[in-house]
Amino acid sequence: MKRCMALTGVVIRELYRRKDFYVLFVLTALITLLLASIQFFEDLRMVRYLREVTLLLIWISALVIAVVTAARQIPAERESRTIFPLLAKPVSRGEVVMGKFLGVWLATGLALAVFYGFYLLVGTFQGAPSSWLLGFQAFWLHWMMLAVVVSMAILGSLLFSAPSVNSTLCFIVVTGILLLAGHLNIIAGSMPGLWGALLYGLYFALPHLELFDVRDLLIHEHPPVAWGAFAVAGLYAAVYTTLFLIAAWWLFRKKPLST
Amino acid sequence: MWGVEPILRIEHLRVEYPPNRRGELPKVAVKDLSLRVYPGEVFGFLGPNGAGKTTTMNVLLGFVHPTGGEAFLFGVNVKEPIARQRIGYLPEMTYYYRFLTAEEILRFYARLFGLSSVEADRRIQRLLKLVELDHACRRPLKHYSKGMQQRVGLAQALINDPDLLILDEPTSGLDPLGRMKVREIIQRLKNEGKTVFFSSHELGEVETVCDRVAIVHQGELKVEGRVEELVRSHQANLEQVFLRIIGYPTSLAA
Amino acid sequence: MVAISQKAFIDVNGRTIFLTGATLLTVAVSLAAWLEPRSETWRGGRARAEGLLATLLGDGRRLFANHFFVKADVYLHSGYYPSIFDQARQACDHGIGSNPEHTESEIAADTGSCKSGCEHHDHEASHESGFLGPPRDWIDRLGRHFRVTQHTHLEDGVSESEILPWLRVAMELDPHQVEVYTTAAYWLGRRLGKVNQAEAVLRRGLRSNPDSEEILLELGRLAWEHRRDAERARHLWNAAERVWQRKYLSVNATNRVTLARMLALRAQMEETLGHTEEAIRYWSRLQEVSPHPEAVARRVAALRSHLPQTPWPADAKSIGQGPGPSLPSL
Numbered sequence: 001m002k003r004c005m006a007l008t009g010v011v012i013r014e015l016y017r018r019k020d021f022y023v024l025f026v027l028t029a030l031i032t033l034l035l036a037s038i039q040f041f042e043d044l045r046m047v048r049y050l051r052e053v054t055l056l057l058i059w060i061s062a063l064v065i066a067v068v069t070a071a072r073q074i075p076a077e078r079e080s081r082t083i084f085p086l087l088a089k090p091v092s093r094g095e096v097v098m099g100k101f102l103g104v105w106l107a108t109g110l111a112l113a114v115f116y117g118f119y120l121l122v123g124t125f126q127g128a129p130s131s132w133l134l135g136f137q138a139f140w141l142h143w144m145m146l147a148v149v150v151s152m153a154i155l156g157s158l159l160f161s162a163p164s165v166n167s168t169l170c171f172i173v174v175t176g177i178l179l180l181a182g183h184l185n186i187i188a189g190s191m192p193g194l195w196g197a198l199l200y201g202l203y204f205a206l207p208h209l210e211l212f213d214v215r216d217l218l219i220h221e222h223p224p225v226a227w228g229a230f231a232v233a234g235l236y237a238a239v240y241t242t243l244f245l246i247a248a249w250w251l252f253r254k255k256p257l258s259t
Numbered sequence: 260m261w262g263v264e265p266i267l268r269i270e271h272l273r274v275e276y277p278p279n280r281r282g283e284l285p286k287v288a289v290k291d292l293s294l295r296v297y298p299g300e301v302f303g304f305l306g307p308n309g310a311g312k313t314t315t316m317n318v319l320l321g322f323v324h325p326t327g328g329e330a331f332l333f334g335v336n337v338k339e340p341i342a343r344q345r346i347g348y349l350p351e352m353t354y355y356y357r358f359l360t361a362e363e364i365l366r367f368y369a370r371l372f373g374l375s376s377v378e379a380d381r382r383i384q385r386l387l388k389l390v391e392l393d394h395a396c397r398r399p400l401k402h403y404s405k406g407m408q409q410r411v412g413l414a415q416a417l418i419n420d421p422d423l424l425i426l427d428e429p430t431s432g433l434d435p436l437g438r439m440k441v442r443e444i445i446q447r448l449k450n451e452g453k454t455v456f457f458s459s460h461e462l463g464e465v466e467t468v469c470d471r472v473a474i475v476h477q478g479e480l481k482v483e484g485r486v487e488e489l490v491r492s493h494q495a496n497l498e499q500v501f502l503r504i505i506g507y508p509t510s511l512a513a
Numbered sequence: 514m515v516a517i518s519q520k521a522f523i524d525v526n527g528r529t530i531f532l533t534g535a536t537l538l539t540v541a542v543s544l545a546a547w548l549e550p551r552s553e554t555w556r557g558g559r560a561r562a563e564g565l566l567a568t569l570l571g572d573g574r575r576l577f578a579n580h581f582f583v584k585a586d587v588y589l590h591s592g593y594y595p596s597i598f599d600q601a602r603q604a605c606d607h608g609i610g611s612n613p614e615h616t617e618s619e620i621a622a623d624t625g626s627c628k629s630g631c632e633h634h635d636h637e638a639s640h641e642s643g644f645l646g647p648p649r650d651w652i653d654r655l656g657r658h659f660r661v662t663q664h665t666h667l668e669d670g671v672s673e674s675e676i677l678p679w680l681r682v683a684m685e686l687d688p689h690q691v692e693v694y695t696t697a698a699y700w701l702g703r704r705l706g707k708v709n710q711a712e713a714v715l716r717r718g719l720r721s722n723p724d725s726e727e728i729l730l731e732l733g734r735l736a737w738e739h740r741r742d743a744e745r746a747r748h749l750w751n752a753a754e755r756v757w758q759r760k761y762l763s764v765n766a767t768n769r770v771t772l773a774r775m776l777a778l779r780a781q782m783e784e785t786l787g788h789t790e791e792a793i794r795y796w797s798r799l800q801e802v803s804p805h806p807e808a809v810a811r812r813v814a815a816l817r818s819h820l821p822q823t824p825w826p827a828d829a830k831s832i833g834q835g836p837g838p839s840l841p842s843l
């Protein structure tokens with residue numbers, strides 16, 4: 001565990017020394033503040049669209065940070081050959097996978113916390129504060145979802161050698177899941193025979209990342225999520241994350257690395 | 260000496276690389292290699308380019324899994340990560356984390372060995388002085404020259420105060436001054452009672468620092484022994500022995 | 514090594530390009546958003562939306578415009594909205610786009626207040642079991658904790674303004690979708706009491722769509738209902754009718770609705786002003802195009818016999834409830 005944390009520290013340090021996060025954050029903040037300064041119609045209170053835009057930007061930024069950082073980790077170690085001095089230390093490959101995962105996940109969590117903090121602050125300054133409880137739930141669920149995404153991207157980085165290919169595929173898969181996974185059961189129901197059964201199988205096999213998206217509740221000032229469901233969602237994310245990490249470890253364990 | 264348990268033991272090692280294209284035969288990089296290195300020795304692992312030196316070291320470090328045979332460090336199979344607890348390794352060529360400073364890199368590796376932070380700090384200061392990087396230790400590595408990076412490599416190989424050092428061509432790509440410094444450090448380690456296993460094709464430096472050498476060619480061990488014995492039995496200097504073994508007509512070379 | 518450094522170079526380059534691109538895009542969007550409300554004051558605003566957006570998005574902007582129009586409807590329902598996959602959805606026929614229908618039943622019911630409309634909503638909401646149906650499986654059941662599952666409407670007279678930004682964006686993207694202007698004007702004028710802004714929106718719509726009888730109709734209604742300017746209302750409604758006559762040669766199921774509304778409003782106004790002759794003339798014309806001519810006929814008869822105005826009979830509520838402008842197709 002100590003060794004995992006050492007690896008984690010390097011990943012976090014890398015993230016805050018690179019410019020990506022700052023650029024995305026500044027862009028999000030800039031767009032939000034500019035939009036906030038626009039008056040579409042005089043003296044009417046309009047905050048929900050602003051919440052929507054900010055949250056959308058946060059979701060995109062967080063996804064970009066998580067996928068790109070996770071997909072880069074192991075390929076970059078191989079490309080820059082830092083993997084050799086690293087693995088020459090008494091660390092197992094499982095620890096490397098775990099350390100990389102924890103590092104990327106914690107780092108994106110930090111970035112996410114900054115983003116959500118900004119979101120809640122803007123809401124407060126706009127005179128339309130969101131529920132801090134629901135805000136926290138939204139952050140937490142989002143972070144849990146990113147755990148699945150990060151582990152998926154790490155697994156992908158061991159399947160596809162080019163990080164760009166892996167990142168692109170991850171974006172497509174995650175976006176596809178967010179948009180479609182929740183409706184696959186309906187589509188499957190309308191499709192007879194083998195295809196329907198296959199789609200139904202896919203519906204139950206895919207990680208339902210859209211569960212973790214409570215933006216609509218946040219935007220439209222609905223009450224917080226029930227804690228029971230909240231906990232179940234956390235467990236659900238943990239199961240998929242574990243599965244992806246085990247698969248990643250399995251692939252990495254046997255992979256020959258030659259200088 | 261021969262009664263002592265070897266610190267590094269390789270038994271009938273065979274390594275094949277999968278073919279690049281279908282239908283080709285797998286590339287055999289190492290064939291039936293057996294080797295022992297004893298505590299306190301400086302062991303030169305010699306061979307021309309492509310002989311299989313790096314491949315052998317990759318097996319010792321667990322990067323590549325042997326096709327056949329086994330290898331042990333301190334009596335522990337190299338499959339176990341713990342076998343690497345007491346070794347230091349300098350890769351043939353390496354780039355380190357560009358966004359970290361030399362100090363941070365060393366601290367990171369120290370943590371991987373489970374060193375306490377006080378102990379780590381002490382060693383880091385000592386090593387940075389040893390490799391003469393104490394003035395630059397707070398700059399990220401992307402601003403380092405090649406020679407400086409190589410010295411960071413040497414420092415990280417020594418962070419755990421290892422009993423066995425595995426150095427893959429530690430002097431390649433360095434200027435004469437850099438080479439001399441590396442030789443000095445190897446000598447110093449030897450004086451401290453460390454075991455050094457290093458590969459090279461620079462025979463001059465080998466002759467001055469090595470106790471024993473092995474010469475491999477095309478993946479096979481050709482000869483092994485103490486430097487002076489080899490020179491005596493072949494009636495030639497080490498360079499001539501080497502050339503003869505790899506099938507180069509020594510009459511021309513001589 | 515050369516290969517690696519070259520690759521690193523390309524990598525860095527790619528990222529720089531990406532980041533620069535993102536920055537430029539943001540700056541462009543922000544600038545456009547920032548300048549847009551201002552530019553209108555110094556330019557006539559005529560057809561200006563055709564410029565950058567049209568070239569950037571081409572005809573795709575219509576699709577986007579429609580998307581944002583739907584978004585406004587989603588907002589009206591506080592996020593409770595069926596996706597294209599929810600086949601079993603039951604249309605919420607009092608959605609954002611269907612306001613003219615409201616008004617017509619209101620005209621018919623002779624009540625201008627929001628009251629009846631709101632009751633109408635509640636009634637609808639309660640008997641509508643929702644598009645969701647019972648959970649299909651455990652994932653669906655779990656998912657409902659994280660989604661909006663209550664059918665509600667914004668109707669406190671303040672929060673309705675939340676839908677407006679999307680209508681504004683839709684206008685921007687497709688200045689020729691008349692429905693967007695009339696809808697925005699409805700919410701601004703009738704629900705939020707911002708008559709001037711409602712008029713501004715309609716005027717803006719008229720600039721992009723000079724021959725829209727619906728916008729003229731709504732402008733006329735604003736003039737009468739909010740400003741009590743009968744002369745102006747008549748003028749606008751006449752213009753609307755002229756446009757209608759020019760556009761359509763005969764009455765059919767679709768264009769009938771506008772004409773009927775126009776006639777009903779006109780008849781109503783004349784009646785209120787005590788111009789019984791005029792009123793009868795318009796009611797009679799309405800009778801010809803209304804799907805419920807009997808109710809209109811009764812009203813005409815009542816007027817003819819110079820009876821004091823009776824409360825409107827309940828069944829006449831249905832006047833003109835033909836296929837109004839429905840929800841935008843999803």
Ligand SMILES: Nc1ncnc2c1ncn2[C@@H]1O[C@H](COP(=O)(O)OP(=O)(O)O)[C@@H](O)[C@H]1O
Nearest residue numbers: 258276286288307308309310311312313314315
């Ligand atoms: N990843 C690899 N795939 C295929 N062949 C390899 C690979 N790495 C090394 N080889 C081959 O194995 C042989 C030994 O290589 P290596 O151990 O690097 O030699 P040395 O370090 O002695 O110069 C060479 O012929 C080389 O071409």
Ligand SMILES: [Mg+2]
Nearest residue numbers: 312313314351
């Ligand atoms: Mg080599």
